[in-house]
Amino acid sequence: xxxxPGFHDLGGKDFGPVNQRDHVRSEWDNRVDAVLxxxxxxxxxxxxxxxxxxxxxxxxxxxxxxxxxxxLAAIRILIVEKELLSEDEIDARLDQLxxxxxx
Amino acid sequence: MSNxxxxxxxxxxxxxxxxxxxxTPFFLRGKSGVVETVHGxxxxxxxxxxxxxxxxxxxxxxxxxxxxxxxxxxRGAPGDTVSADIYEHWxxxx
Numbered sequence: 129x130x131x132x133p134g135f136h137d138l139g140g141k142d143f144g145p146v147n148q149r150d151h152v153r154s155e156w157d158n159r160v161d162a163v164l165x166x167x168x169x170x171x172x173x174x175x176x177x178x179x180x181x182x183x184x185x186x187x188x189x190x191x192x193x194x195x196x197x198x199x200l201a202a203i204r205i206l207i208v209e210k211e212l213l214s215e216d217e218i219d220a221r222l223d224q225l226x227x228x229x230x231x
Numbered sequence: 232m233s234n235x236x237x238x239x240x241x242x243x244x245x246x247x248x249x250x251x252x253x254x255t256p257f258f259l260r261g262k263s264g265v266v267e268t269v270h271g272x273x274x275x276x277x278x279x280x281x282x283x284x285x286x287x288x289x290x291x292x293x294x295x296x297x298x299x300x301x302x303x304x305x306r307g308a309p310g311d312t313v314s315a316d317i318y319e320h321w322x323x324x325x
Contacts, residue, residue, distance in 0.1 A: 133257030140258045140302065173282075180252040180280035 135187040151195075160196040164203060173206045181205040234290040234319065240266045241325040242294060244317060252280035255321045259294075262301055263325055267314055268293035275318065290319040 133139075153161075167173055181202035185193070193201065207213050236242055246261035254276055269292055274285030298311040305311070 137257045139256045174279050176252065176276045176279035176285075177282060179276075183252060 134183065136183045136190055157194075157196040160200045160203070164199055167203065167206075172212065173210060177206055178202045181209075234269050234272075234292075236266050236269070236290075236292060236319070236322065236324065238266050238269060242266060242292075242322040243325040244294070245321050245323060252277055255317055256315055258301060259296060259315055259317070262296055264294040264296040266292050267295040270316065273318075275320075292317055292319065292322065294322070 164178065168175060178199070179202075182190070182198045184205065185198065185201055189201065190198070204218065208215055208218070241263060242265070243263050244255065244259050244261060248257075248260075269290065271291065272288035273291050275289050276285065279285040293314050294317050295312050295314045297309075298305045298307055298313055299309055301313060
């Protein structure tokens with residue numbers, strides 16, 4: 129039996145008072161939200177798989193990524209795992225988009 | 232529905248740390264609580280998380296714990312409670 133909880137199992141850790149201000153969602157956040165909804169509605173993967181993929185991030189990424197950055201990282205993991213796209217295909221498309229992007 | 236526990240019954244959360252995706256919070260493992268609500272039966276997320284069907288469905292309970300019994304150094308009111316959803320296969324009768 130492990131004596132310490134996994135780093136993603138945060139119950140009881142002291143993060144100080146809860147921030148009760150509303151969060152502002154960026155356009156990028158909305159896009160990530162939309163992509164995940166499409167994957168779920170299209171039954172490409174399940175929300176439980178998304179959570180499991182988020183828990184598979186490194187501790188450093190888990191603690192530093194924003195809410196939607198974690199979602200996007202999980203979407204990428206699952207898209208590759210389910211062979212919808214390969215790492216190479218994703219990277220090639222990212223390179224293409226970077227070249228098109230205005231500097 | 233074939234739930235083993237009833238509202239008001241004392242239950243003990245199993246201790247241990249199996250690998251994989253687990254929904255039972257670490258801080259409640261090995262703790263004793265009272266069934267507050269029987270939610271119904273749901274597919275097992277520990278299996279859904281790996282692309283399996285998660286069947287047969289498992290009864291899910293809302294279980295209430297006394298904060299002073301969860302945290303050794305709890306300094307709030309003695310009657311404070313914390314509740315969590317816990318699947319039946321993580322619970323034993325006490």
